[in-house]
Amino acid sequence: MGRVATDFAYLATIVAFILALKFLSHPATARRGNWIGAVGMLIAIGVTFAQKSVVSYWEILVGMAVGGSFGAVAARRVKMTAMPQMVALFNGVGGGAAALISLAEFHVLAPDPGRLHGDISVSIILSALIGSISFAGSMVAFAKLQELIQGRPIVYLGQQAVNGLLIAAVVAAGVAIVAGAEKQWLIVALILGALLFGVLFVLPIGGADMPVVISLLNAFTGIAAAATGFELENNVLIVSGMLVGASGTLLTILMGRAMNRSIANVLFGAFGQVTPQAAATAATDGGTVRSASAEDVAVMLAYAHKVVFVPGYGLAVAQAQHDVRQLADLLEQKGVEVSYAIHPVAGRMPGHMNVLLAEANVPYPQLEEMDEANSEFSRTDVALVVGANDVVNPDARNNQGSPIYGMPILNVDQANAVVVLKRSMNPGFAGIENPLFYNPKTVMLFGDAKDSITKLIADVKTL
Amino acid sequence: MGRVATDFAYLATIVAFILALKFLSHPATARRGNWIGAVGMLIAIGVTFAQKSVVSYWEILVGMAVGGSFGAVAARRVKMTAMPQMVALFNGVGGGAAALISLAEFHVLAPDPGRLHGDISVSIILSALIGSISFAGSMVAFAKLQELIQGRPIVYLGQQAVNGLLIAAVVAAGVAIVAGAEKQWLIVALILGALLFGVLFVLPIGGADMPVVISLLNAFTGIAAAATGFELENNVLIVSGMLVGASGTLLTILMGRAMNRSIANVLFGAFGQVTPQAAATAATDGGTVRSASAEDVAVMLAYAHKVVFVPGYGLAVAQAQHDVRQLADLLEQKGVEVSYAIHPVAGRMPGHMNVLLAEANVPYPQLEEMDEANSEFSRTDVALVVGANDVVNPDARNNQGSPIYGMPILNVDQANAVVVLKRSMNPGFAGIENPLFYNPKTVMLFGDAKDSITKLIADVKTL
Amino acid sequence: MSHGLLLAFEVTILVLAIFLGFEVISKVPTLLHTPLMSGTNAIHGIVIVGAMLVAGLGHKDTLTTVVGLVAVVLASANVVGGFVVTDRMLEMFRKREPAKTPAAAADGGAAGRDPSKPEVPPTQ
């Protein structure tokens, strides 16, 4: 296949990817969009095989078999709750591939110094640099989410200064290469430096902020792919990479906005450190916490007209979605009206609760989005908060000094009674006190969410 | 300026035009968007002057002075109500320019047959063809709106067949040229045929549909400009032309949708012909029409709590906007609450009423969009319909057989009383009967809107 | 880069421009349809670049000279007229924004008013 035919054929891939993005942005068509993207990818692979310069088929096929089967198996086996770390992993390997391509291109094109076009060497450097950061950063994100390393932010004195110096050194190596010092060891050093930077960059970010970080690194890999496209003078890489780079950047901003946080705050705020004063305020509040037994709560639920379940991160931790569904069914049989109030950033990734509850086959009409749910709490008898905390914290509405002030929340305190299922008085993701727990309307049912729900089921059955 | 530098400089124009489109799509930024576009155009002109192949400066400068001053004077002098025909005129000359460029390029590049690259000859043909259609069609649209020729659809038997044959002949000439018959007379014949087709294509379309047709021809000129870009291997023409081509096509569809009509219906439906049966139903309705004097209406208005003005095409025809504003002010002084209900397709172009009322300095908060207005008619004492007809026709809501069934309307019949100002019982744009006029709540105040309003002002003053 | 490769790049650019044109306009309010039509009308005045390239050629015959000159005249009218008309239209729309009645029914405060201030309520 000649160069011109190749370029026209790649255009089909470009169109497929654009359509994929458009379709992925709407709930009804998202899955089809993913398929369109996959077809576009297949076309690109086919066209690349047909290119004249591609002669070593076997190496490619072996590589594909190994990488593809690893990807397929890992993606099939992973539990729904471990999705974010899977995405991080696949994102990282993509970035790594971009960096390796640049290394190989450099090796092939620059046997002697001073031979590369300026734009080619710039793109080799960018792709190696950004791809390496994305690879290393994604691996740390994976490790944090998989709990291979500690999730809490790892901070130390002078951290920003060290990171700053490191990236300056890496950039200096890049500039030297572009200026004509086209030495192998320089690009290897650059890649190693970028890998280290990637690690140091993500370490101080809290585990719960990882979805946002992964989204950012996703955009990085896209940009690295686009840079690879400039190296290889290949439009499909330029367009597809940059589509991901641009849309990923915007998506990162949107994700931050949904949590009412700026991206700078996510990246450099070390959110989720143990903040001593947050723990301290706990007692000062003066309010009292009422704790109830499962029997008491079972009675409240069984004799209510309307019960709203408010799931949060704790539901995911306890894997209690199936039990919640069972309890809801039981209550419905007793004539109680049941629904679920879904906060957009409940859990640890956008759509987290929808995925969990869908897994438990909760009927779609029972899921209510924030605004809808908020309009109904005033006529709700019992709001059953299952492992949620920040997303029901009235301080976001009332307390200007609160770090989450301004975040829209689920107003469970407007219900007649609130039951909170959690294991302790520990704070949630934001690390702050929740006045809801001291509200006279509220009773706490301490314990793991799955255990508590199981007890509630048993008790409701006996009523 | 070398070719590469030129291309990078043109990129600034491309970015400016994209931003211009984005800004133009939001009310708050639209005017700034237009300015950004103008700056982009200036950059492109400057860059083109700096190109090596451009040597005859004087011819260009003279041409610009003539064309530019004509454009500036015409655009400054035109009355707000004549905007659509101005847009048609400027669109037409753009299409004409594209066609002429192709003619000249063909003349320069193809002294002997069989010398052109296939893609170059295809783009020359497309640009000549589409540009010519756009030029001729726009001129007919201009003439219709300026009432130089009759606005009603001009239809005759076999019209579609004649048009079909003509376009087939023109396309055949194009195919012959691409196939290698690169004769001057062929492209001249093609242009003449396309011009004739443009005329015949627009003649059967009613004057009131012209805004939609102009929008379509606008997209045509954009596509012609993009084709010119392929001829000249010039990215700024390709991108800018195609941006207009695509956005203009979508805009055309959106305009049609706002009127609840398909584009095919606009182009081939000959909407607005005198339809005999529409006139016939007038009497059959059996209802009676109550006509009132200006004095009666003045009393109704002066003693109302809330009056809503409903402007329509008749307001534009009568140029009564300043008088309406005066009457509204007078009523306000008497303590009447006044507002204006703006239907999105009242008048003959989108935003027509907003432009007219803005010209009369009507305060912004008094302008209400359709939904807002509809929620208030039930507590309105008098709805004063000034030269509107189709946009207040209850058949759109109630009568499945009506041609405008399904179009959202202003529900003036929910007001306590309705006063309709028009000259006769003649139908409006859609050519259909309006049951509102037979509603017992309704009184008619016959006469030119400007005269009637002037009388009302005088009478209200005496109260 | 061959002619064919150039064409491949041009077509890629064309396709991206099509999608971009559609996306940008996809959610425009009815109110802005006419000004937007007029604004895009001004933008396709970019054919002036093509007209300049033809009219600016050295050593051209009479036909090319005349046709080029006329093309420049037409395209310039498109550009200047297009932007000016659009600006006039949008100026009208803008007038709506300020408003806000200081409710000066009978307080005679008109004398102290700054004419550059946003619109004054219509209570003449």
Added chain:
Amino acid sequence: MSHGLLLAFEVTILVLAIFLGFEVISKVPTLLHTPLMSGTNAIHGIVIVGAMLVAGLGHKDTLTTVVGLVAVVLASANVVGGFVVTDRMLEMFRKREPAKTPAAAADGGAAGRDPSKPEVPPTQ
């Protein structure tokens, strides 16, 4: 077409892709943030094309061979894993759509029901 001109075209393409990427995503619901992240993740697996071009070269030294092979492995994992994970996620979301408890409380009417009918309230 010179190297410089090629670059000019590539940059034009890059700029259009940036705008297009932003426009397409501009109004996506929170619900879809995670699947969209995952879907775009799969799309940047397009680096597999670059990896193939490197690994597919004839007459290459050991370093290039090894690096190329590893790049293909990584990129393939990205592509396959990316699309599969996204599909699994979206499958979960899709489950929401059908739902429909056939509401067979005690009326026994379930037999006569058309399963393709619109939603029935969940009152089992």
